[in-house]
Each structure stands twice: as C-alpha cells, then as structure tokens.
Amino acid sequence: xxxxxVRTLLTWLTLRRRALxxxxxxxxxxxxxxxxxxxxxxxxxxxxxxxxxxxxxxxFRGFYVIIATPAHRLDAGLLAGADEFERGDEIFVVLTPGExxxxxxxxxxxxxxxxxxxxxxxxxxxxxxxPAFNATGDGxxxxxxxxxxxxxxxYFADQDGAKxxxxxxxxxxxxxxxxxxxxxxxxxxxxxxxxVKTYDRVF
Amino acid sequence: MRTPLYRRALADDLKRWxxxxxxxxxQRTAMLSAAGGSSGATNAGRILMGFAAVLFxxxxxxxxxxxxxxxxxxxxxxxxxxxxxxxxxxxxxxxxRGWRVSGEALALVSAGLFGAGVMLVAQAFxxxxxxxxxxxxxxxxxxxxxxxxxxxxxLALAGVLLCVWVIQEYSNTIPIGVLWLYAPTLAGVLxxxxxxxxxxxxxxxxxxxxxxxxxxxxxxxxxDRVTVMQAISVGGLVALIAAMAFGAARERGFAGAxxxxxLAAVAAAVAGFVLQPxxxxxxxxxxxxxxxxxxxxxxxxALGATLAMVALRWRAGMxxxxxxxxxxxxxxxxxxxxxxxxxxxxxxxxxxxxxxFLLAAAGVAAIGAREDRRGLLAIGVGAFFVEALYVYWxxxxxxxxxxxxxxxxxxxxxxxxxxxxxxxxxxxAEPPSPASEPLETSDTSETGS
Numbered sequence: 001x002x003x004x005x006v007r008t009l010l011t012w013l014t015l016r017r018r019a020l021x022x023x024x025x026x027x028x029x030x031x032x033x034x035x036x037x038x039x040x041x042x043x044x045x046x047x048x049x050x051x052x053x054x055x056x057x058x059x060f061r062g063f064y065v066i067i068a069t070p071a072h073r074l075d076a077g078l079l080a081g082a083d084e085f086e087r088g089d090e091i092f093v094v095l096t097p098g099e100x101x102x103x104x105x106x107x108x109x110x111x112x113x114x115x116x117x118x119x120x121x122x123x124x125x126x127x128x129x130x131p132a133f134n135a136t137g138d139g140x141x142x143x144x145x146x147x148x149x150x151x152x153x154x155y156f157a158d159q160d161g162a163k164x165x166x167x168x169x170x171x172x173x174x175x176x177x178x179x180x181x182x183x184x185x186x187x188x189x190x191x192x193x194x195x196v197k198t199y200d201r202v203f
Numbered sequence: 204m205r206t207p208l209y210r211r212a213l214a215d216d217l218k219r220w221x222x223x224x225x226x227x228x229x230q231r232t233a234m235l236s237a238a239g240g241s242s243g244a245t246n247a248g249r250i251l252m253g254f255a256a257v258l259f260x261x262x263x264x265x266x267x268x269x270x271x272x273x274x275x276x277x278x279x280x281x282x283x284x285x286x287x288x289x290x291x292x293x294x295x296x297x298x299x300r301g302w303r304v305s306g307e308a309l310a311l312v313s314a315g316l317f318g319a320g321v322m323l324v325a326q327a328f329x330x331x332x333x334x335x336x337x338x339x340x341x342x343x344x345x346x347x348x349x350x351x352x353x354x355x356x357x358l359a360l361a362g363v364l365l366c367v368w369v370i371q372e373y374s375n376t377i378p379i380g381v382l383w384l385y386a387p388t389l390a391g392v393l394x395x396x397x398x399x400x401x402x403x404x405x406x407x408x409x410x411x412x413x414x415x416x417x418x419x420x421x422x423x424x425x426x427d428r429v430t431v432m433q434a435i436s437v438g439g440l441v442a443l444i445a446a447m448a449f450g451a452a453r454e455r456g457f458a459g460a461x462x463x464x465x466l467a468a469v470a471a472a473v474a475g476f477v478l479q480p481x482x483x484x485x486x487x488x489x490x491x492x493x494x495x496x497x498x499x500x501x502x503x504x505a506l507g508a509t510l511a512m513v514a515l516r517w518r519a520g521m522x523x524x525x526x527x528x529x530x531x532x533x534x535x536x537x538x539x540x541x542x543x544x545x546x547x548x549x550x551x552x553x554x555x556x557x558x559x560f561l562l563a564a565a566g567v568a569a570i571g572a573r574e575d576r577r578g579l580l581a582i583g584v585g586a587f588f589v590e591a592l593y594v595y596w597x598x599x600x601x602x603x604x605x606x607x608x609x610x611x612x613x614x615x616x617x618x619x620x621x622x623x624x625x626x627x628x629x630x631x632a633e634p635p636s637p638a639s640e641p642l643e644t645s646d647t648s649e650t651g652s
Contacts, residue, residue: 015298018352022291026287033324034327200328201275
C-alpha cells in the first residue's frame with residue numbers, strides 16, 4: 001500500500017511541479033533571509049558602540065572592514081556576573097548606555113539574563129580566553145580576558161569606502177549602530193561617522 | 204534531435220554494415236530516416252539563433268556589471284532572484300523537450316545563482332564573512348535543484364560544496380567539536396546520487412567523508428580523547444566498511460560505487476601503512492600516547508561492524524580468501540594501538556606492523572591475481588612496493604646508493620612476483636565457477652555530467 005502511495009506521489013510530482021516547487025523554495029528562502037534581517041534591524045533595540053582599531057596596521061582585507069567594539073574584548077575581572085568561560089561557549093554581554101549615548105558592557109552571563117530596563121543583552125560566542133594573571137604580584141589579578149564574536153564583525157563596503165572607514169576607525173571617529181533583538185542576536189544597522197548616523201538601506 | 208556529425212557517422216556505419224551483409228539496404232534507409240535530422244538551412248538558423256541568445260545574455264550581463272556599483276542591495280538581490288527564476292524555468296522548458304545537455308547546464312546555472320543570492324544577502328546585511336552555514340545552505344539548494352530538475356551537474360556541485368563546508372566548519376575560529384550535522388547531510392547527498400545515478404557525486408561524497416573523518420579525528424586527538432594510533436585504527440576500519448558497502452552497492456548498480464569502493468580500499472591501505480610511523484613515534488612515558496577507553500570502545504565497535512559486514516558479504520557470495528583477508532586486516536588494525544605497550548617497545552611494534560602490512564599487501568595482490576581483479580592486484584602491488592621502500596628507508600637508509608639496495612629490492616619483488624604467478628596459475632587451473640563475482644568494470648551510468 002505504501003509502495004503504491006509513493007508511486008502515486010512520484011507520478012504526481014511531474015517535472016513542471018518539481019520545478020515550480022524548487023523555484024518557490026529557493027526564492028522563498030532568499031526572501032526569508034532578507035526579511036529576517038530586515039525585521040531584526042527594524043524591531044531590535046538600537047545600540048551605539050565605539051569601533052576600536054584591531055591593531056596599528058592596516059585592517060583592510062578585501063572589500064570589508066573588520067569591526068571590533070568593547071563588547072568583543074572583555075576583561076571579565078572588571079565586569080559583573082560570570083567570569084568562567086571556555087572557547088566555544090555562548091556568552092551574553094549586558095550593555096548599558098552612557099551619558100554620551102554610547103553603550104558599554106557592564107556584566108557577562110552564560111544564559112540570557114532577565115530583561116532589565118535600560119540594558120540589552122547581546123548574544124555571542126567566545127573565540128578565545130586568556131586566563132587571569134597577577135601582573136604586579138600584589139595579590140590583585142587581572143582578567144580573564146575574553147574575546148567574543150557576535151556576527152557583527154564585518155562591514156562590507158566598496159574598495160574606497162572600506163579604506164575611508166578603516167582610517168576613521170583608527171582616528172576613533174567611527175561608531176557602529178547595532179540592532180539587538182530580545183533573544184540577544186545582533187545585526188549591523190549602520191554607522192555613525194563624526195557624529196552623523198547613516199543607516200544601511202536595502203533600496 | 205541528432206547532430207549532423209552523428210548522422211554522418213551513422214551513415215558511414217550503415218554503409219559498412221550493408222557491405223558486410225549485416226543489414227539490408229531497406230533497413231539502412233529506415234534507420235537513417237528514424238535517426239531524424241534537419242536540413243542544413245534549419246541547422247544554420249538554429250545555430251545563429253543560439254549565437255543571438257548568447258549575445259543577448261552577454262549584453263544584459265555586461266550592462267548590469269557596468270552599473271552594479273550604482274545599484275542598491277535590494278535591486279541587486281531582485282535581479283539575482285529574477286535570473287534564478289528564469290534559469291529554473293528555462294531548465295525545465297529545455298528538459299521537457301528532451302534537450303538534456305542544455306537543460307542540465309541551465310540547472311547548474313540555477314544552482315550557482317542560488318549561491319550568489321545567499322552570498323549577496325550575507326553581504327547586504329553584513330552577515331559574518333566565510334560563514335560556513337552559508338555554504339551548507341548553498342549545498343542543500345544545489346542538491347534540491349539536482350533532484351527537482353533531474354540534473355546531475357547541480358548534484359555534483361553539491362558534492363563539491365559538501366567538501367568545502369566541512370573544511371570551513373573545522374577551520375572556523377569558533378570551535379564546534381565534531382560536526383555531527385555532517386552525517387544526515389552526507390546521507391541525503393548519497394541518496395540523491397543513487398537516485399540520479401551520479402557517480403561523480405558519489406565519489407565527491409566519499410572525499411568529503413574522508414575530510415570529515417580526518418578533521419574530526421584531529422579534534423578528538425587535540426582533546427586527548429583518543430590517541431593518534433587509535434584514530435588511524437578506527438579510520439582504517441571505517442574505510443574497510445565503506446569499501447565493502449560500496450562494493451555491495453556496485454553490485455546493485457549504484458552509480459560510482461565501484462570507484463568509491465576502490466578509493467575506500469586505498470584509504471584502508473593508507474591507514475594500515477601510516478600506523479607504522481605512528482607506532483614509531485609513540486613514547487611509553489607520555490600520557491597522551493596511552494590508549495584511551497573511548498578510543499578502545501570505538502575500535503571494538505568498528506571491529507564488530509567490520510566483521511558483521513564481512514559476514515554479510517560472505518553470505519552474499521564473497522569468496523573465503525578475501526573475506527578472511529579483510530577480517531585479519533580488521534583484527535590487525537584493532538590490535539595496533541596496544542602493540543607498543545604490549546611489546547614494551549615502539550620500535551618492535553613498528554616492525555611487527557610493517558611485517559603484517561607486507562604480508563597483507565602480498566595477500567591482497569595474490570587474491571587480485573587469482574580472481575582476476577585488476578584493482579585489487581594494483582592496490583596489493585602498490586602497497587607492497589611502498590612498504591618495501593619504507594622498510595628499507597627505516598632500516599638501512601644509508602645504503603640506498605649501494606648495490607645492497609638493488610639486491611634487496613630484487614629479492615623482494617621476485618618473491619612477490621612468484622607468489623602472484625602461483626596464484627594466477629591456480630586460478631587458471633580451476634574450472635570456471637558460474638557463481639563467481641563480476642569483474643570490476645568502469646561505471647557507465649554518468650553521461651553528460
């Protein structure tokens with residue numbers, strides 16, 4: 001009986017129907033990818049983060065700029081909350097805005113913290129951990145130092161634009177606008193250059 | 204529609220067959236008529252139309268390329284989606300009319316455009332570059348395109364992307380442990396390869412499996428969960444299982460299974476060979492060189508699966524000699540990781556493994572000669588040759604330039620040649636068996652792929 005049903009289904013699935021289903025599936029998936037990112041940008045909490053240079057040398061690689069913010073390089077010893085993480089662990093960085101409107105990390109968590117007014121928790125993954133060490137020998141340890149990734153590390157621009165952005169990052173004139181959803185997922189929404197905000201537009 | 208070149212060749216063949224008395228003149232006329240064809244003018248018109256279509260396409264592509272920078276992300280994505288829909292429709296239209304080559308080429312274009320769409324969305328929304336899941340999504344889309352349109356080239360692309368995805372995942376800065384998501388993905392691609400009779404995809408899937416296994420073993424070795432020797436041992440056993448499984452699949456007409464079986468057998472031979480230097484590097488004082496419980500369990504489970512597969516194949520008609528050889532090889536692979544500790548000397552273990560490998564290679568060559576299996580014979584002789592060089596290099600490397608090297612090599616190969624000839628003579632002396640396994644043949648299921 002099952003064999004007959006399978007045969008009937010396979011007969012019904014003509015080449016035309018399969019091609020239509022394929023087209024709907026692939027196009028629908030691309031539309032879904034774009035729509036989910038647009039929704040994240042539109043409905044997430046807008047967070048402004050300082051963009052920090054990675055190192056003194058040129059960051060330009062291909063046609064995108066490497067983005068690093070205070071949330072990417074964390075001194076767990078200076079932040080509240082959890083401080084024991086291993087490479088590959090999920091991490092939630094709780095951010096709060098300062099008086100200048102720039103958000104900074106205040107605490108770390110291994111699970112999504114309860115939402116609190118005036119804060120957002122950005123979800124990422126730990127990429128490296130340097131354990132705490134006592135630099136001065138006086139009993140006060142520093143660290144551990146945690147590096148994390150949040151899916152906002154690359155900003156695509158054309159060749160000239162990327163170079164200009166890299167310069168702006170080195171001169172500390174650039175900030176990144178990030179949208180953080182309730183589940184902690186983050187997406188780049190735009191840039192603030194010399195105090196002027198520019199939001200990425202699809203059209 | 205047959206090309207003029209085909210019709211000319213057919214006409215020549217038919218004329219020769221009429222002259223040889225194989226067919227009559229009336230039959231020749233009927234066959235030429237059935238082959239179809241069209242006038243020279245019609246063919247010229249079709250060719251010119253084809254050129255025109257290509258030029259239209261180039262005009263559109265170069266116009267878009269010239270203005271790409273000025274287009275917004277939304278417009279770019281829209282263009283890619285329109286092109287994707289158009290290529291799927293065009294592929295379906297040509298395939299419906301029996302134009303296989305054009306239809307499959309357009310199906311491949313569709314799969315490529317889907318990948319371009321995924322990358323474009325990632326770029327437009329600044330999703331992390333080199334994100335491996337994007338490659339997986341592209342691979343799934345390519346496989347779906349191959350299945351839906353009944354075309355092999357997109358499926359082969361999915362096989363390539365499977366390899367790329369595994370490499371990307373294990374190269375990612377964020378550690379993932381063992382990539383278990385690979386297993387169902389591989390199963391899906393293999394199932395489609397069988398359904399569409401794509402031998403190329405089967406072989407590519409096996410390549411991706413090799414990459415996955417080596418990378419996963421590396422992860423487990425780094426975490427001290429298994430030793431290097433245990434990882435190689437399990438890898439060799441898995442390769443033996445794969446060789447037998449693909450061998451069985453080949454008998455059932457699974458496209459590419461023959462080539463995959465040979466590759467898996469070679470992988471098993473490589474694993475057996477590599478165990479020697481791995482044994483030589485073992486230090487009995489180092490913690491991470493001591494066999495682990497997990498490694499032992501994996502070895503025993505793999506051994507059990509190998510022996511079960513041997514039993515199944517033997518019941519299905521495999522001769523006793525190859526079945527016994529595989530079982531012996533499996534036992535040897537399983538025991539290898541504990542030999543350094545058992546002998547109390549890594550060097551002794553390496554020598555023992557070398558001797559076992561030499562005997563196994565000679566045995567495989569003899570079986571190949573006896574059963575007229577050129578693939579097995581080649582593997583056995585090749586393995587014997589490589590092992591002989593390795594043994595000599597390890598034991599008497601300084602004498603390579605002297606006549607002792609040549610004498611040693613001559614004696615060794617003369618011994619192997621006599622062994623093989625004796626096996627072949629025994630085969631020739633035996634009456635032909637009606638139930639003997641089919642010879643290895645090249646896979647002819649791949650056309651136009």
